[in-house]
Amino acid sequence: MIKHKLALAVAATILTATAYGQSARDYISIVGSSTVYPFTTAVAEQFGKANANFKTPKVESTGTGGGFKLFCGGVGVQHPDISNASRAIKKSEIETCAKNGVTEIVEINIGFDGIVLASSKKNKPMPLTIKDLWLALAKEVPDPATGKLVMNNFKTWKDINAALPANKIEVLGPPPTSGTRDAFVELVMDHGCKEFPAIKDLEKADEKKAKATCQTIREDGVFIEAGENDNLIVNKLVANPNALGIFGYSFLEENLDKIQGETINGVAPSFETIADGKYPVSRPLFVYAKKAHVGVIPGIKEFIAEFTSEKAMGDEGYLARKGLIPLPNAKRKQVAMDANALKVMAP
Amino acid sequence: MNKPATGSATPPPSRNIKAIVHQNLARRRAAERRFRGYGLVAITLGLAFVVLMFGNIISKGLPAFWQTYIQVPITFDSTVLDPQGARDPQALANADYATLVRAGMRQLFPHVEGRLPLRALGGLISSDAAYELQRRIQDQPELLGSTQEVWLLASAAVDTFFKGNIDRTLPEAERPIKDNQIEWLDKLKTSGKIEKQFNAVLFQSGDSREPEQAGIRGALMGSFFTLLVTFLLSFPIGVATAVYLEEFAPKNRWTDIIEVNINNLAAVPSIVFGLLGLAVFINFFGLPRSAPLVGGLVLSLMTLPVIIIAGRAALTSVPPSIREAALGMGASKLQMVGHHVLPLAMPGMLTGSIIGMARALGESAPLLMIGMVAFIVDVPKNFLDPATVLPVQIYLWSDLPERAFVERTSAAIMVLLAFMILMNGLAILLRKRFERRW
Structure with missing residues (x-):
């Protein structure tokens, strides 16, 4: 008897819920x-x-x-x-x-x-450019001597730019499902690769291939997909002073005592530089x-x-x-x- | 027959065995010691991780149960709140209570001048303070015109600072609390006008974007409604299925297929049930998104196999002699099951159900698909109000930038763990109290 009533009650709830869901x-x-x-x-x-x-x-x-x-x-x-x-x-x-x-x-x-690249405060600041970032993270880069595309073999920042320290390249970033990743690819990778004549030539010949070359991020463990949780990336940066992390500006602002935002093309990420458009990586x-x-x-x-x-x-x-x-x-x-x-x- | 021959060649057999045993004894004992050692290491390691995890969560979460309050003299000025003098509740509700808070803070620090310092001063108090005063006036309109010392909620930055989580030696630009604010807070501290009180807000309010106003009441009620639906659906259906399959169903290929499928379902990743729920309950039946009813339906799909399997195990552990005795006394099959087998199997079934419910309580992945991963301020009042559940609340808080949410996340985990321990403890208690051994 009790079970009958229960079944009736459940059925009634579902029916009213359906009516409710469709009405208001x-x-x-x-x-x-x-x-x-x-x-x-x-x-x-x-x-x-x-x-x-x-x-x-x-x-x-x-x-x-x-x-x-x-x-x-x-x-x-x-x-x-x-x-x-x-x-x-x-x-x-x-x-x-x-x-x-x-x-x-x-x-x-x-x-x-603003999308920032940040590192632990224990690390010296690195003045990065969009070009450096592309060279560090693209899967294929033009060979400096011949201009032909080769697999990216850069291991340290010094390999890319003599002005940068000889630290291992290690970047923690969001997975491809994230909007932050889309924006990073669009604002950094797409712009960075345009600075190479080899890519420009390729663009004229094969636009699709040029786009893929620009946007493909290397998969040899240098770029680490750290998941959607930006607090996690902040904690990992504190534990690993060599690593750079990619995330939204609000997380930098909340953790200024632990991490610093790297300058990109000579502009440091701050409220003012993002607002007036000087900081290049904002969406x-x-x-x-x-x-x-x-x-x-x-x-x-x-x-x-x-x-x-x-x-x-x-x-x-x-x-x-x-x-x-x-x-x-x-x-x-x-x-x-x-x-x-x-x-x-x-x- | 050839025993004497071997006997003469080797020492007597009794001494021989003794020697062999003796020889091996040291090795066997060492092996046993080693095995025990491994076991001990495994257990210690496991315990160490548990202690580490609990220690980390508790050390982070415990401070969240206390919250910083500042005592401010508030004048419920009737010229501000009720200029007409009509005491109209609607006008009183819409009055400018933020002015009262600002005036109170200025009374505490009369020397503060200038727009920016005044803003910084106002920043010590939570934005909820004005609503708190509004609630007080609504409850006690007679306060109008009087001056009261009111303990107001401090802002999250002040709370974090007061709990010692912001280093005051850092350069000013790197901390959320500025130099002048530290000076004021130190003054408040020496005069005893700032203190930590039990954080009732955490248990009384729903979610909020301001850490100091955020609570788990909404998520707890959401979990309660969701689990109630889950239990009401999965327990009767699960028990009925187990009884039918175990006691009534013929053993043939069909029941075998059903059994394999039930065991399979128990191992299906929970997100799959979420997708199913989205397709069937929301898209087909048109149930509202984010409702505990849908969450409960999805979770009961997930817990059903667990309950059925536990129920069948409990039924098989009832000895056949009980069934035979009942049938022998002339009971029908239904009477045999209803009067004898089911009552004896019930403790085991309940235990299985409670463990299944505990699993449902900790589940968040399937709820993502049906819209329960959401910011919901109003505490849900029934099965159809939009709601979220405790594990989802933890997930959402862990992803927010504000530092003060870290301790709240851990506090919410502590509450979730407490419920888990409670439920699993209840399962053990039931088993201990009512289980019969034959």
């Missing part, structure tokens, strides 16, 4: 990048605290690509309203969105994130909102207003304290205006 959701659902997660969650919390009549939004950390997959799944309460991204939305993703009926997307550039961060959900899910407009307000995104806003590099003043005003007007992206 009274909180904003956000998915996407783990890099943007620390910032969006801060805004979500403030929004929930300041607005007693709205629930606090739910923020899932799914990665940029995974986020767009969910976001572009369609229009309706079972699909998320907002997606975080550590890169701009791809053309293919816009097409997927459109195919599923998600045509009106509001793009908000919330600020910048824009985005938040995408579904216009069709505004008015259906309560609070989306107000949430966007909170996100783009000066007290969040501004020079001294709470996001800056969390490590987000704010946009320049004029650009920020423009972004806030467009976002609050729910200006949709050109299809």
Whole structure:
């Protein structure tokens, strides 16, 4: 008897849940990048605290690509309203969105994130250039004598550039699934290789091969994939003074007593140099909102207003304290205006 | 027949064996000593790692159970909070409480001037302080107009500094606490206006991006709802399956196939169940994402095989004589199982279930797929509210840049471990109390 009742209760719960899942959701659902997660969650919390009549939004950390997959799944309460991204939305993703009926997307550039190369404070600072970094990390590099592509055999930084110390090359970085890795490849590897005439020639002959040569990171143990957890990389740097680590600027800022950011092309990573664009390895961060959900899910407009307000995104806003590099003043005003007007992206 | 012949050639057999035994004795004893030695080394090594792990977690996590508070004189100024004098609750809720906190801090340090030093002064107090004052006024509107000494939550940087995790000899640019802030904190310390109190926030609130306001209440409730669903589903189904397979089902090729599959399922990586849950429960049935109901459904798929296997083992350990006696007394097969076999097997089944539940409690991978790896501030109140669970909370906190989350991560691990020990202890207790040996 008891078991019958139990089974009935379970069945009833599932049925009501199904009905519930299809009818209403009274909180904003956000998915996407783990890099943007620390910032969006801060805004979500403030929004929930300041607005007693709205629930606090739910923020899932799914990665940029995974986020767009969910976001572009369609229009309706079972699909998320907002997606975080550590890169701009791809053309293919816009097409997927459109195919599923998600045509009106509001793009908000919330600020910048610097990608730093850091090492333990016990190590002397190394003035790196993007060219050095490419030579250290590419799988194939042009032979200095002949200019032909050979397997990368550089073992120490001195081999690459006589001005650098004779330390073993050892770089801890994120795995290919990470948005930070994508940005590193795009900002460092792609630019570094363009400084070699051999690659330029190759580009004219075989564009695809040139791109692959630029972007392929060596697999002989010099570049170590250290997983998605940046705190782990920081700890490994402290334990191994020779190693360099690649991660977001906020982790450098929190651990300035243990690690230092290396200068790249003569510019040290700092709040100011990333904000004014002097530091070469920085990327824009985005938040995408579904216009069709505004008015259906309560609070989306107000949430966007909170996100783009000066007290969040501004020079001294709470996001800056969390490590987000704010946009320049004029650009920020423009972004806030467009976002609050729910200006949709050109299809 | 030829015994005398050999006997004459060698010494008498009794002395011979004794000599051989004697000869080997030292070697055999040495081998035994060596084996014991290996065993001891293995156990010591294992224990050393456990001690190292627990020591590391506890030494990091223990400070998180205390939190730094600063005593600030707060004047609940009615000209700020209630300019109309109407005592309208809505107006009172929306009033500017941050001004009160700032005024209180200025009263403590009247000589601080200038925008930046004032900002630094305000930075000593958590951003939750204003909401704390708002809650107090909502609970006790009669406070309006009075001046109270209020213990306010200090900011995470102050807390980390006060716990000695920030080196004050570092250059100013490298620490989150600046020189003037250290000076103020030292003054507060000598006047006894700063102290560590039990960290109730950790157990009372949901997640937060400010370390000092972050708590595990949301994750604990999420774990509770998820495990409740898991238990309600997997225990009855698991027990029924075990009883049917063991007592009623004919032994043929089909039951063999089922048995192989159940054993196989027990070894499937948990992420696979997450993918299944996403495809079936969320995409097909349209259940909401991030809900403990879906989490419980997925985890019960995962624990079912464990419970079935443990249940069958418990049933087989009930001696056949009990069954035969019951049948001999004229009981039907159902009565035999229901009145005799099942009660005797129940302690073993419960033990297996509890161990399966403990495993479900520590699981995070399958929940990633169904949206439970999420930042959720509001504490879930039912099976459909968005929720997260304890292991996921640990994972999320470990990935945040703020230093103060390190100790909270370890504290959350300690709570999780405590529940694990509790559940496994309960399983042992049940076995000890109720198990019958034949």
